[in-house]
């Protein structure tokens with residue numbers, strides 16, 4: 495396995511299959527590449543099926559254990575099933591999608607070997623959903639989640655970006671996953687770095703505190719040092735979540751977890767993904783990314799380290815992979831460092847590098 499200069503093994507790759515999308519979520523970072531707006535037809539600059547498969551075969555040579563397919567909307571690719579089928583057997587395959595194309599295709603993906611799926615659902619409310627995603631496909635997304643569960647792609651993780659426009663729906667979403675054993679919830683801290691609008695962010699510690707008060711059990715996940723809360727339904731009113739009161743009356747059991755635990759006996763699982771300004775998150779980051787155009791990049795938040803894989807021969811892919819891993823730096827704490835006022839600024843060492 496390749497290891498970067500900060501001792502981080504590269505065990506996973508995130509492959510963006512397209513930057514096209516049928517939604518236009520107001521917060522979208524498009525995996526670090528910005529706007530998803532544009533024509534929906536297949537674009538010439540996208541990696542072809544053979545390129546993606548060859549890349550995954552080389553990644554497997556480097557003992558990469560998992561691949562996440564993402565985008566844009568990865569299900570706009572008609573060859574997704576073929577890509578999943580041809581992914582090396584020793585790699586766990588997962589997909590992050592807006593869910594609209596899962597009805598009708600979930601079974602094929604399962605048969606092709608897909609192991610897991612994350613579906614973005616920011617609210618249990620049709621109107622709010624339409625406002626956030628600039629799409630009227632709310633029912634279609636719910637159908638997509640059902641389709642995934644029906645073919646045994648469970649647990650399905652629901653991805654919810656936590657920002658001003660969604661915070662009020664957290665209690666209902668927690669209740670929703672607590673009541674449905676096939677579902678888990680992932681609360682993703684809004685990242686303004688690429689999407690802009692820093693004023694939309696809310697203090698994610700409030701959400702941690704709110705969940706800690708209600709959790710029967712808390713787990714630590716080694717990846718990104720993420721915390722998982724196991725919450726039963728019941729009193730999940732959002733009042734405290736909206737207020738800044740941080741008093742915590744309970745001490746839930748706290749366990750270590752290295753893998754994807756899914757014991758539903760303790761209630762619904764809620765995981766918080768909180769990268770913003772989080773040096774510990776970056777210190778536990780084991781993934782390299784590939785853009786739809788076939789560039790490798792070492793960090794979601796950076797585009798100054800893009801490395802082309804050229805004509806995508808195996809040797810070119812190997813060289814690019816080694817180089818990108820060699821150049822990886824933790825974004826927070828190394829690339830971005832504290833300025834005198836407690837904010838973040840680019841480390842001089844990397845300016846123009």
Ligand SMILES: Nc1nc2c(ncn2[C@@H]2O[C@H](COP(=O)(O)OP(=O)(O)OP(=O)(O)O)[C@@H](O)[C@H]2O)c(=O)[nH]1
Pocket residue numbers: 562564588590612651653680682685767769779781794795
């Ligand atoms: N800054 C940063 N954000 C990340 C990283 N990984 C995931 N995220 C954020 O979390 C979002 C959802 O991630 P998913 O694609 O659902 O996958 P995941 O939760 O990382 O992976 P699994 O839990 O294994 O399914 C991403 O699009 C990012 O917004 C990362 O390495 N760095």
Ligand SMILES: C[S@@+](CC[C@H](N)C(=O)[O-])C[C@H]1O[C@@H](n2cnc3c(N)ncnc32)[C@H](O)[C@@H]1O
Pocket residue numbers: 515521522523524525564565566567568590591592612613614653654655682683684685686689
């Ligand atoms: C870029 S989308 C691509 C996959 C697919 N279209 C989807 O929405 O699931 C991947 C994930 O990134 C999350 N995301 C997008 N922009 C974000 C931002 N600014 N901050 C935090 N998460 C974001 C989305 O909620 C989604 O779960």
Ligand code: SF4
Pocket residue numbers: 515516517518519522523524530565566567591592614627
């Ligand atoms: S569905 Fe995914 S890729 Fe499309 S705009 Fe929303 S977050 Fe971005």
Ligand code: SF4
Pocket residue numbers: 769775776777779792793794795823824825826
């Ligand atoms: S280094 Fe940090 S910001 Fe960059 S991808 Fe990894 S966790 Fe995210």
